[in-house]
Amino acid sequence: MKYVIKGVCYNLALIIIFFTIYTLLKKDLTLDSSYTKYIPPNVTDIFFLSTTIQSGVGYSLVYPMTHRTKIIMTVQQLLMITSNLMLLYLFTL
Numbered sequence: 001m002k003y004v005i006k007g008v009c010y011n012l013a014l015i016i017i018f019f020t021i022y023t024l025l026k027k028d029l030t031l032d033s034s035y036t037k038y039i040p041p042n043v044t045d046i047f048f049l050s051t052t053i054q055s056g057v058g059y060s061l062v063y064p065m066t067h068r069t070k071i072i073m074t075v076q077q078l079l080m081i082t083s084n085l086m087l088l089y090l091f092t093l
């Protein structure tokens with residue numbers, strides 16, 4: 001049970017950390033999938049982005065406009081994948 005609690009706390013911490021990063025880089029994110037105009041995301045959109053990436057769903061409705069934000073999203077996805085694999089390994093012990 002303590003592994004589950006640690007896993008939940010780890011994922012919540014990552015959601016909060018990446019929410020903060022995405023909020024600081026708000027100008028590099030847009031709600032327009034065609035990239036023809038800049039539509040700034042609000043706080044709810046950014047929290048939704050961080051949560052959907054950490055849960056393994058994907059981008060959501062917010063799209064990265066720069067390579068920097070693409071790399072940050074990829075890092076969050078890799079952290080999510082490795083944490084889930086580690087939890088699965090611990091449950092099989």
